[in-house]
Amino acid sequence: MKKVLIINTGGTFNKIYNPITGNLDIDTKGKALKSIETSWLRELEVINIIGKDSLEMTQEDRDEILKQINLSSYQHIIIVHGTDTMDQTASYLDLKKVNKKVVLTGTMIPFSINSIEATANLASAYGYIQEVHDNGVYIAMNGRFGRYQKIQKNKEKGLFELIEY
Amino acid sequence: MKKVLIINTGGTFNKIYNPITGNLDIDTKGKALKSIETSWLRELEVINIIGKDSLEMTQEDRDEILKQINLSSYQHIIIVHGTDTMDQTASYLDLKKVNKKVVLTGTMIPFSINSIEATANLASAYGYIQEVHDNGVYIAMNGRFGRYQKIQKNKEKGLFELIEY
Amino acid sequence: MKKVLIINTGGTFNKIYNPITGNLDIDTKGKALKSIETSWLRELEVINIIGKDSLEMTQEDRDEILKQINLSSYQHIIIVHGTDTMDQTASYLDLKKVNKKVVLTGTMIPFSINSIEATANLASAYGYIQEVHDNGVYIAMNGRFGRYQKIQKNKEKGLFELIEY
Amino acid sequence: MKKVLIINTGGTFNKIYNPITGNLDIDTKGKALKSIETSWLRELEVINIIGKDSLEMTQEDRDEILKQINLSSYQHIIIVHGTDTMDQTASYLDLKKVNKKVVLTGTMIPFSINSIEATANLASAYGYIQEVHDNGVYIAMNGRFGRYQKIQKNKEKGLFELIEY
Numbered sequence: 001m002k003k004v005l006i007i008n009t010g011g012t013f014n015k016i017y018n019p020i021t022g023n024l025d026i027d028t029k030g031k032a033l034k035s036i037e038t039s040w041l042r043e044l045e046v047i048n049i050i051g052k053d054s055l056e057m058t059q060e061d062r063d064e065i066l067k068q069i070n071l072s073s074y075q076h077i078i079i080v081h082g083t084d085t086m087d088q089t090a091s092y093l094d095l096k097k098v099n100k101k102v103v104l105t106g107t108m109i110p111f112s113i114n115s116i117e118a119t120a121n122l123a124s125a126y127g128y129i130q131e132v133h134d135n136g137v138y139i140a141m142n143g144r145f146g147r148y149q150k151i152q153k154n155k156e157k158g159l160f161e162l163i164e165y
Numbered sequence: 166m167k168k169v170l171i172i173n174t175g176g177t178f179n180k181i182y183n184p185i186t187g188n189l190d191i192d193t194k195g196k197a198l199k200s201i202e203t204s205w206l207r208e209l210e211v212i213n214i215i216g217k218d219s220l221e222m223t224q225e226d227r228d229e230i231l232k233q234i235n236l237s238s239y240q241h242i243i244i245v246h247g248t249d250t251m252d253q254t255a256s257y258l259d260l261k262k263v264n265k266k267v268v269l270t271g272t273m274i275p276f277s278i279n280s281i282e283a284t285a286n287l288a289s290a291y292g293y294i295q296e297v298h299d300n301g302v303y304i305a306m307n308g309r310f311g312r313y314q315k316i317q318k319n320k321e322k323g324l325f326e327l328i329e330y
Numbered sequence: 331m332k333k334v335l336i337i338n339t340g341g342t343f344n345k346i347y348n349p350i351t352g353n354l355d356i357d358t359k360g361k362a363l364k365s366i367e368t369s370w371l372r373e374l375e376v377i378n379i380i381g382k383d384s385l386e387m388t389q390e391d392r393d394e395i396l397k398q399i400n401l402s403s404y405q406h407i408i409i410v411h412g413t414d415t416m417d418q419t420a421s422y423l424d425l426k427k428v429n430k431k432v433v434l435t436g437t438m439i440p441f442s443i444n445s446i447e448a449t450a451n452l453a454s455a456y457g458y459i460q461e462v463h464d465n466g467v468y469i470a471m472n473g474r475f476g477r478y479q480k481i482q483k484n485k486e487k488g489l490f491e492l493i494e495y
Numbered sequence: 496m497k498k499v500l501i502i503n504t505g506g507t508f509n510k511i512y513n514p515i516t517g518n519l520d521i522d523t524k525g526k527a528l529k530s531i532e533t534s535w536l537r538e539l540e541v542i543n544i545i546g547k548d549s550l551e552m553t554q555e556d557r558d559e560i561l562k563q564i565n566l567s568s569y570q571h572i573i574i575v576h577g578t579d580t581m582d583q584t585a586s587y588l589d590l591k592k593v594n595k596k597v598v599l600t601g602t603m604i605p606f607s608i609n610s611i612e613a614t615a616n617l618a619s620a621y622g623y624i625q626e627v628h629d630n631g632v633y634i635a636m637n638g639r640f641g642r643y644q645k646i647q648k649n650k651e652k653g654l655f656e657l658i659e660y
Contacts, residue, residue: 041308
């Protein structure tokens with residue numbers, strides 16, 4: 001089995017309802033991943049960074065993700081990321097030629113609202129990364145898996161699809 | 166991406182509370198998998214057979230599983246199975262030398278009581294089977310993955326562990 | 331037992347997550363009350379009107395509520411209402427001297443995100459109204475009950491409190 | 496507002512799934528009521544006694560309930576009780592002429608499996624007891640309220656009904 005590091009950057013995965021303001025805020029402490037860990041009976045290694053909606057991610061944030069990937073002694077990295085700019089981060093990491101297996105995942109519906117999609121995406125990425133053969137940047141979303149260029153968000157349908165060429 | 170058939174045989178995964186009797190009965194219509202399908206935004210191909218607690222599985226039931234595996238045109242098969250005799254079914258399928266990738270999964274807590282473990286186990290099996298290289302019989306449980314001989318139930322702890330030799 | 335009409339006007343009670351936009355929209359079909367009805371094993375008589383966040387309620391909306399109260403043949407009316415202007419609607423109905431028992435309720439957290447507070451507020455209003463003796467306008471929120479002037483929202487704490495004079 | 500004591504005696508309300516044995520055990524620490532307290536934003540005064548399925552309740556257990564009712568300085572008592580012998584306990588307390596308002600409630604489905612019915616029953620009892628006029632023994636279940644003789648379990652339907660004479 002592979003040692004896996006989860007880099008949790010925020011996004012819809014971590015949104016929680018704020019009853020005082022009525023807004024959905026991003027929890028920066030990784031409570032959603034903690035809940036999965038507890039119920040799944042599987043310890044997860046997580047670092048929580050950035051804590052942003054992916055529409056607000058900057059170049060500095062992407063550099064920080066890259067830095068954390070390179071700092072880690074692990075060869076297998078899952079990145080929990082907002083869905084709107086997941087492709088941009090994936091493309092940037094690919095450009096930087098990370099010499100590891102990197103799988104990005106996220107969710108359309110916050111874990112705190114309906115845990116199923118978020119849990120399934122994270123767990124499927126966790127299973128997928130075990131046996132991925134080549135270094136590179138991948139996406140695991142909505143039961144679709146592949147090189148990041150092939151798994152794209154369909155904004156009308158609200159899900160990620162496999163793009164066949 | 167691989168076409169995956171899910172053979173749903175019952176077990177704790179499918180247990181639902183019966184308010185008239187106070188018992189946990191096995192739903193034989195696959196409602197738990199339907200819920201995952203709907204929330205995950207991923208169509209699943211499922212056949213529901215047997216519908217038993219795995220302690221009550223007979224040799225005929227295991228023959229039926231084998232028959233369904235061989236009947237399918239798919240090379241990638243996930244079996245949703247009770248945890249108590251998952252090892253026996255795995256061993257039997259291995260003995261019969263199925264020429265496919267077969268991953269068994271299940272759950273300690275019914276999907277209808279707490280959906281996280283069941284969802285994570287199923288989805289992780291779904292991700293894992295995408296890239297498994299060799300034909301054979303595997304188990305994906307509690308974030309552990311491998312040949313069935315290496316992933317065993319720890320009855321005291323109530324989870325599946327990786328056995329290192 | 332008393333016949334109770336529930337007038338559902340929207341508010342946080344009915345908010346549901348929209349995965350396409352990432353916003354919380356108000357469901358105007360009363361799905362939250364339908365869920366309570368199904369799980370509570372109690373038929374509820376509901377009319378769904380207005381469908382607004384209570385900050386956006388107009389005088390016309392309050393007139394519509396008053397009209398529905400007067401139109402009904404029932405003497406016991408529960409109003410599901412947003413929390414921000416619940417006091418204004420209550421005060422207006424009081425001014426108009428409704429000759430019925432009217433109990434306003436709502437929730438700080440949407441039923442679809444965490445069902446407990448919404449369910450408890452609605453059900454407690456349902457129990458309370460059974461035995462209220464005098465006509466008038468009441469609030470049932472967070473386990474506090476009384477004439478509307480005595481049950482007020484504490485915006486810092488995010489709950490309704492009993493005001494003692 | 497009335498001070499209310501909740502005497503939690505066990506029953507389905509408190510059942511939780513035991514993943515090691517696969518059984519539904521009765522939690523004797525009142526975690527279900529704690530969850531309602533937290534989400535409802537309402538402090539509850541609870542004593543946890545007996546901790547049994549109501550089919551296993553003995554005369555000693557009923558004496559203990561009576562003792563706790565009489566010991567309390569409160570005039571308003573809610574008893575969380577299993578549904579199968581709720582009528583027997585109610586009848587016994589009535590026979591003993593408790594000089595208080597006593598409302599029994601419970602649930603057909605454990606709070607830990609689906610929280611809605613349990614929450615609604617408890618909260619409706621909490622609202623109901625606020626305004627009950629006469630001392631005596633009542634039942635609040637499934638949105639039905641009244642003297643205990645009039646609210647009876649229908650074992651075929653799995654709910655409590657109002658019996659009209």
